[in-house]
Amino acid sequence: MTDDSAREEIMTATYEALCEQGYTDLTAQAIADRTDKSKSLLFYHYDSKEDLVASFFDFLLEQFDERVEESRELPPVERLATFVDWFLYDPDDAERTAFHTAMLELRAQAPHNDRFQQQLRRSDDALRETLEEILRDGLEAGAFHEHDPEATAALLIAALDGARVRQLTLGRDAYLEEVRAGVAAEVFDELLAEDVAFPGGGEGAAGLVGGDESDDGSQEAR
Amino acid sequence: MTDDSAREEIMTATYEALCEQGYTDLTAQAIADRTDKSKSLLFYHYDSKEDLVASFFDFLLEQFDERVEESRELPPVERLATFVDWFLYDPDDAERTAFHTAMLELRAQAPHNDRFQQQLRRSDDALRETLEEILRDGLEAGAFHEHDPEATAALLIAALDGARVRQLTLGRDAYLEEVRAGVAAEVFDELLAEDVAFPGGGEGAAGLVGGDESDDGSQEAR
Amino acid sequence: MTDDSAREEIMTATYEALCEQGYTDLTAQAIADRTDKSKSLLFYHYDSKEDLVASFFDFLLEQFDERVEESRELPPVERLATFVDWFLYDPDDAERTAFHTAMLELRAQAPHNDRFQQQLRRSDDALRETLEEILRDGLEAGAFHEHDPEATAALLIAALDGARVRQLTLGRDAYLEEVRAGVAAEVFDELLAEDVAFPGGGEGAAGLVGGDESDDGSQEAR
Amino acid sequence: MTDDSAREEIMTATYEALCEQGYTDLTAQAIADRTDKSKSLLFYHYDSKEDLVASFFDFLLEQFDERVEESRELPPVERLATFVDWFLYDPDDAERTAFHTAMLELRAQAPHNDRFQQQLRRSDDALRETLEEILRDGLEAGAFHEHDPEATAALLIAALDGARVRQLTLGRDAYLEEVRAGVAAEVFDELLAEDVAFPGGGEGAAGLVGGDESDDGSQEAR
DNA sequence: GATGAATGAGTTTTCATTCAT
DNA sequence: TATGAATGAAAACTCATTCAT
Known part of the structure; x- marks a missing residue:
């Protein structure tokens, strides 16, 4: 999987998490859960x-x-x-x-x-x-x-x-x-x-x- | 301190905390810090x-x-x-x-x-x-x-x-x-x-x- | 338990953990494990x-x-x-x-x-x-x-x-x-x-x- | 690159990392960063x-x-x-x-x-x-x-x-x-x-x- | 040989909440 | 009423290690 498609998947998952749970409850775990990737990968692609x-x-x-x-x-x-x-x-x-x-x-x-x-x-x-x-x-x-x-x-x-x-x-x-x-x-x-x-x-x-x-x-x- | 005046103090402190730090960073500690009471007291006056x-x-x-x-x-x-x-x-x-x-x-x-x-x-x-x-x-x-x-x-x-x-x-x-x-x-x-x-x-x-x-x-x- | 006795217990536990595992492996968990208290308590008594x-x-x-x-x-x-x-x-x-x-x-x-x-x-x-x-x-x-x-x-x-x-x-x-x-x-x-x-x-x-x-x-x- | 020259490069990088950051902060990444190779290569040349x-x-x-x-x-x-x-x-x-x-x-x-x-x-x-x-x-x-x-x-x-x-x-x-x-x-x-x-x-x-x-x-x- | 992507286990730290006093 | 001490659950983040390519 290229870097871009992974990042795209993360963006989409973030979108979903944000819509479903709101910004206050937007956790790395919540994003990762809407992905088929692990939580650590988020920090591989983004600094924080x-x-x-x-x-x-x-x-x-x-x-x-x-x-x-x-x-x-x-x-x-x-x-x-x-x-x-x-x-x-x-x-x-x-x-x-x-x-x-x-x-x-x-x-x-x-x-x-x-x-x-x-x-x-x-x-x-x-x-x-x-x-x-x-x-x-x-x-x-x-x-x-x-x-x-x-x-x-x-x-x-x-x-x-x-x-x-x-x-x-x-x-x-x-x-x-x-x-x-x-x-x-x-x-x-x-x-x-x-x-x-x-x-x-x-x-x-x-x-x-x-x-x-x-x-x-x-x-x-x- | 009466229940009412305590609650009023807490409301004011919450206001200040919210203005200064935003909802995302609104913690019980941040509220208590703007009070001359302890954090535990918040939970005496409010269920959660x-x-x-x-x-x-x-x-x-x-x-x-x-x-x-x-x-x-x-x-x-x-x-x-x-x-x-x-x-x-x-x-x-x-x-x-x-x-x-x-x-x-x-x-x-x-x-x-x-x-x-x-x-x-x-x-x-x-x-x-x-x-x-x-x-x-x-x-x-x-x-x-x-x-x-x-x-x-x-x-x-x-x-x-x-x-x-x-x-x-x-x-x-x-x-x-x-x-x-x-x-x-x-x-x-x-x-x-x-x-x-x-x-x-x-x-x-x-x-x-x-x-x-x-x-x-x-x-x-x- | 007074603040002092808790702190003393933590110091002793730190001593033991340091001796047994060395500085490199000195984790908050390792210290807490040598205590009858929880890991979070360490951060209640010390800032970091x-x-x-x-x-x-x-x-x-x-x-x-x-x-x-x-x-x-x-x-x-x-x-x-x-x-x-x-x-x-x-x-x-x-x-x-x-x-x-x-x-x-x-x-x-x-x-x-x-x-x-x-x-x-x-x-x-x-x-x-x-x-x-x-x-x-x-x-x-x-x-x-x-x-x-x-x-x-x-x-x-x-x-x-x-x-x-x-x-x-x-x-x-x-x-x-x-x-x-x-x-x-x-x-x-x-x-x-x-x-x-x-x-x-x-x-x-x-x-x-x-x-x-x-x-x-x-x-x-x- | 021969096995030997790669190992030498790694040793030098380890030296630099150790001097600059100390043993406690000596990570595989810190070593690789001082190399023109990738982090994974370290584990090709060393078991752990x-x-x-x-x-x-x-x-x-x-x-x-x-x-x-x-x-x-x-x-x-x-x-x-x-x-x-x-x-x-x-x-x-x-x-x-x-x-x-x-x-x-x-x-x-x-x-x-x-x-x-x-x-x-x-x-x-x-x-x-x-x-x-x-x-x-x-x-x-x-x-x-x-x-x-x-x-x-x-x-x-x-x-x-x-x-x-x-x-x-x-x-x-x-x-x-x-x-x-x-x-x-x-x-x-x-x-x-x-x-x-x-x-x-x-x-x-x-x-x-x-x-x-x-x-x-x-x-x-x- | 070489690497980018990926991850699981673990790290420090935070925080709402509880409870004995 | 009031609080200091305590904690479990979860947060963000790290890191050695693996693996397909």
Whole structure:
């Protein structure tokens, strides 16, 4: 077995362990148990557990960045819709839920872990640049009304991330749905030029204001 | 020492330990060290560390809820501004930063800890109800335009929480500032009836759309 | 059980483990096994294994220093004889052999362990000062011929220590015996004033020179 | 690479590792790191680490024995002086210090390692025989006064070894210097026939007795 | 000959928890 | 109430050794 396939196996096992048990219970043994290798091998491939976890964080962020990049060839409006979908994932999709849960755990360590914070910042840079690029491309293409891409990007990311965080921590789908509706309405009302349609979202005048959308029926919110 | 004062001392020590070292390094010893009592006493007052931490989480959430309640007697618009301020805290305020960091750590455990999730939901209920009440009161008072309070509350909370989470994890103040500006603009444009002023926020037509506000000069965003 | 008796038990167990297995195999487990306590208790009483071993070294050196001091009230010549006997111990005395073996092991670590070296130096200071005091007292009392106490002390200690080291490492008693004879002769010939007798040693004109003493019959030397 | 050159490379690497890190930290990896070969190769050439170290001890002792032999063609008095110099090495000579430090470490294992003790005895035999031969040759040549070569050899070796051991463990050069002076004086007074000069040492009436030599100015002794 | 990958047994250390006092 | 002493279980990490290639 090559070094690479072993490392890949370890990364996958770390992913599984993290999703199943959480960061606090992420032990070398828990990782090795999800491998057909021994615990000592982890330390053959990585200098320390800290090193392994940092590598895993890189591995996660790379996947994240790839996703963000993937849509590059789409036209701005579709690309924006894809971007939103990536954040407002389907909570019944176990795999994505697992991914975002693992991410949240590692992100929550960042205030106590400089290396993690550095890694997160690199990823945040890419994320913001991508969204700003989408917005600027849309402006140029005449699909969007005039606006400040930087401010819009920050606000949009905050709302999307907040919805996801609340869904993950509360187990309440309502945030995903209401933010999706709100963002769609917002985009529809404010961002899109009159003759442009936004795929996947609602079309009513929802948003921070506007009361005509129906209730969402989320499992247990409220 | 009475049972109550001992428990209070332990809660405070837990708070300090959690802020200084993070959840992962939160040991019984670390808590006892911030007390003038012994480690064994922790287990006299609490059945287990898990029990202690759950109690602490209640303690934290109570403080949170109190804050949310505090503004009850203000008129809706001021109350909304206070609400927003609570979320978009001053990142130079070490005490609040510590509070929110500790909270984030515990929230990130929720996907693996049902008890935590239950506690969080109770708190989320109170939070949403409060905001919806503010919005409904404002509607009644004629201070706000027509809108759906539930949807607006969810969207607003998501954006505010997202900004805070990103500030905490990235150490980037920009999110706080841009979301504050965006929310203020949104509220100004969409929510407030024409003759009502919103305290503390900007008044430009910022938000998801509208490009005329000046740059915010955040230290390192972008 | 008081802290002190536990610590004493640990020191004794360390002594036994060191004698039986040597420094290289001195593990926390090996120490705990010679105790009726658990391995974890070692780390309750000492910060680390290194700390424990350094404490043990202090413990050993204290015993050594006590021995050196013990003879304080004897007259110089008897005191010198006692001093020599302490070094040139009876190799059939298992307890003393164990003590010196343990000491040698720890001493051999000193070139790689500053703390050990510091401790050794303190002990060496005491040793030399004691011997010099004996020699000076003897000079004053007129029991010894004129000589340089410092030089004599260094030479004597080197010879005695060397004999002991070779006995321990080679298992050859001959060194102890021949150095005893040599030192006795030397002292007799050179150090003692004419009318003073030296207890315990030979009286012939042995030493670096002088061939009339009988063979010593050591088991296998030569 | 031939078997022999590989083994030689390993021996050299072991030497370096032992000098730099000490016996306790002498790992197969540490040895391999000082080689341009892999760790596994060590076990191709040696059955076990124990076997390797024993071989290394042979290797060391051979060097030692060679040194002792080297002087064979010199006349007795010069040969004795060379012998003394070999023991009372220059403590600023890093290479020799390293050699003697490594030796001391291995010697200190001997009480717990029969194989080591056997090896040491063989070397001790050679050493004593050599010194006795020197002394007998000197007697025959009329350079030395009458004395017992065996007793003198044992005494001299003990003093020289003791000085070296104390220098190595205490880092105190004084022992080397004072023993050198003492031995020189002793030899001058007692061993050398009247018309023979001893090279390299002092000529005063130093030794166990005789107070007229000047102080040695060692860095930190006393 | 030579090595990278792999591992089992063991090492030091940590920590929640218990208990006699 | 309060604690010092004690511990079992498990953590991260090490290391001599093996083996397929």
